[in-house]
Amino acid sequence: MNAIVDKPTINTSQLIHEILVRHADLPGSLLPILHAIQDALGFIPSDSVGDISLALNISRAEVHGVITYYHHFRTDKPGRNIVQICRAEACQSMGSEQLFAHAEKHLGCKTHQTTADGFATLEAAYCLGLCASSPAISINDEVHARVTPEIFDALIAEIREKA
Amino acid sequence: MITTIYVPRDSAALAVGANRIATAIEQYAKQQNIEVRIVRNSSRGMFWLEPLVEVSTCEGRVAFGPVTHDDVASIFKQGLGLATEHPLYLGLTENIPYLKNQERLTFARMGITDPLSLTDYEEYEGFSGLRRALSMESSAIIQEVLDSGLRGRGGAAFPAGIKWKTVAATPAAQRYIVCNADEGDSGTFSDRMTMEGDPFMLIEGMTIAGIASGATIGYIYVRSEYPHAIEVLNQAVQIAEAAGYLGKNLLGSDKSFHLIVRKAAGSYVCGEETALLESLEGKRGIVRAKPPLPAIEGLFGLPTVVNNVITLATVPVILARGAAFYKNYGVGRSTGTLPFQLAGNIKHGGLVEKAFGLTLRELIFDFGGGSASGRPIKAIQSGGPLGTYIPEAQWDLPLDYETYIGLGGTLGHGGMVVHDDSANMAKLARYAMEFCALESCGKCTPCRIGSTRGTEVIDKIVSNQNREQHVVLLKDLCNTMTYGSLCAMGGMTPNPVMSALNHFPEDFGLTTSSSTQ
Secondary structure, X not given: OOOOOOOOOOOHHHHHHHHHHHOOOOOOOHHHHHHHXXXXXXXXXXXXXXXXXXXXXXXXXXXXXXXXXXXXXXXXOXXXXXXXXXXXXXXXXXXXXXXXXXXXXXXXXXXXXXXXXXXXXXXXXXXXXXXXXXXXXXXXXXXXXXXXXHHHHHHHHHHHHHO | OOEEEEOOOOHHHHOOOHHHHHHHHHHHHHHOOOOEEEEXXXXXXXXXXXXXXXXXXXXXXXXXXXXXXXXXXHHHHOOHHHOOOOOOEEEEHHHOHHHHOOOOOOOOOOOOOOOOOHHHHHHOOOOHHHHHHHOOOHHHHHHHHHHHOOEOOOOOOOEHHHHHHHHHHOOOOOOEEEEEEOOOOOOOOHHHHHHHHOHHHHHHHHHHHHHHHOOOEEEEEEOOOOHHHHHHHHHHHHHHHHOOOOEOOHHHOOOOEEEEEEEOOOOHHHHOHHHHHHHHOOOOOOOOOOOOOOOOOOHHHOOEEEEEHHHHHXXXXXXXXXXXXXXXXXXXXXXXXXXXXXXXXXXXXXXXXXXXXXXXXXXXXXXXXXXXXXXXXXXXXXXXXXXXXXXXXXXXXXXXXXXXXXXXOOOOOOEEEEEEOOOOHHHHHHHHHHHHHHHOOOOOHHHHHHHHHHXXXXXXHHOOOOHHHHHHHHHHHHHHHHHHOOOHHHHHOHHHHHHHHHHOHHHHOOOHHHHOO
16 A cells, blocks of 8 residues: 555545445445545545445444444544554564654654654554564555664655655 | 575565565576576465575475575575575575474465465365365264364364354354454464465365355455455455356355455454454444354354354365364364464564474474573463463463463463563553453443553552552452453453463562462
C-alpha cells in the first residue's frame, strides 16, 4: 500500500454508494464495506454512517458501534503515512518501549496522534507476527524488523524523501 | 547452466530487506551475464538468518545468511554455490542443525517451495490427503482425524474430530468451516507463515474438513495486521479454483467447497471463536455465551466448525499418511507435533516443529541458543499474552498440554516469548491487565472492570501503598476474573499476573515469604 494521498477529485458519497452496491449481496458485509471505505479514503467519514445503515437496514447506532469497536477503523483523517510500532511482549523484550519513546520524539507527536504537518500518524500495534525479529514496525503496511532508533530514522528519512 | 537462487518472500524476510536482495541479485546477474532463476520461496523459519539466500547445487541447496545488499557481489564472485569460503556460507540447508533436528510434518514444505506454485505443492505430497478424503465416507474421514488425536492448535486443545462430528450430525441446510486466522498472540507467527508460505495446505485442510462435516462454504478470518498473508491467500484461492481444487465438483467428484477470505479489524478478542463469528456476521466482536456451541449454532445461526490455521493445516498430512503415522509422534494425550515459535529476546528465534514432550530448556537453549542480549534468561512466557511466565525451575518439564495445564498455564499456540534478567515482571504483569482492559469486549464484568482495577492495584503494590493488603486484593481479583469471566480473555489474564507475582515477588517489592499463597 502506498502512502495515503489527498484525492480531491473523488466524490466521497459517490464512492461510498459504489462500495455499498458492490457489497449488496454479501452476507455479513459490514466489515468488508468499512474496509473498502477506509482503504479508499484512509478513514471512515462520520457522514457515511447514515448511508451504510440505510443500505444494510440496520440502525446508525449499530454501524457506529462497529466502527468504534474495532481498533483498525479510523473516523478521522490520518497523516499521509501510518507508522505502527509493535508494543506486545516479544517486542517489549527487545526494547520496543524505548523505540516508541524515540519515535514520539523523532516525529514530534504522541501515540494515536498525527504530526502537525500531517506527515505521519503514530500508532501502537499489538503484534505484527514478527516476534522472532523484534522490535518490529510497519509503515504504510510495509513491515520492518530488528528496528533500532537509527534504522527508524533512516526509514522515516526515506519516506520524507519520496514525498 | 541456469542457477536457481531462492530468496524468501515471508514477511519476516521482507522486513529485513529480502526484496532489495532479490533485486540486487537480479541486477548483478544481468551485469555479469550469468543466467539465474530467482524463486521467491517461503521461509525456513530461521529468522536470525534472514534474508537467507539459497543456491541450488548438484548436492542440494546451500544457504547464505543473513545476506545484506553488499554481500551479493562477493557471493557471486566466489561462484555462488561454490562460495564455501564465504563468511555467510552455511553449507547444505538441510544439514543446519536447527532444521535437521526438527520433526517437520505440518511444516514439511516450509522454506522449500514457492507458496503459489501448484506444481511445487503437488510435488511435495500436496493434495494427496484431499484425493484420499474424496475416496472415503465422511464418517471415515472424521474417524481418521479422531484416531490421530489432533487437538485444537489455537490453544484450547479441544479434539478437532469431535467438533467435526457434531457439525456433521446437526441437521442443517448449510454448514460452515471457519478458519480462525486471528493470530493475535505475541510470540506466535506459525499461522502467518502457513498463510504466506504454504497457503494450499490450509486450503486443502479446510476442504477436507468441509467434505467430512458436510460444509460447502468456508471462511478464513485473517487479522488486518497481516496484509501479505491476505494477499497470498486471495491469490492461492483463485489458483486453486482455476485448477479444480476449490469450487464445484472438486476434482471431478460430486463434492463442492467454496472459500472466502475475510479481513479482521484489529480486535484481539475476535480470536475467541464466538466473538470471531459475531465479527464475520458484521457485528461488534462480542463474545457469545455458550451453549449453544458453534458446532450447533455458529455462523448465521448454523452449524460451524471453528478451527485454528495449524489445526486445519495439519489435516492434509494426517489424511495423506494416516492417523497411525501422526499419532506415533508426541506423548500421552498430546499426540503429533507442535510448531513451536521461539520469540522475543532469543538468539536464534524462529519456528521449531517438534513432537510434544521435549523440554523448554531444550527448545530455548539447544535450538534457540539462549538470549539475544547474552544476559541470563529470567522468564519465558508460554502461550501468548494469556500464558504464564515460566521460571527456570520449570524449564525441564515436558512440553505437553496436560503438564502445562497442571502448572496453571497453557501451551497455547506454541509461542514462547523469552525475557532476559532486565525484564521487570511487575511491569509485565501490569501490561497484561492493561492489554486486557484495552481488548476486553466488555460483555462480562470481571474482565471489563477487573482489568482496569488490576492495573490500579498493581500500581499501588509497586508504589508501596498498603502493599500487603493490595497483594491480597490482587489475588482475590484474579480469582474472580479466572472463575467469573465469560471467555479466556478475562479468564486467563490472571495467568501472567499471578505467575509473575508468585515467581518474582521481589519485582513487586515483596520478600519471597510474603508472597506465598
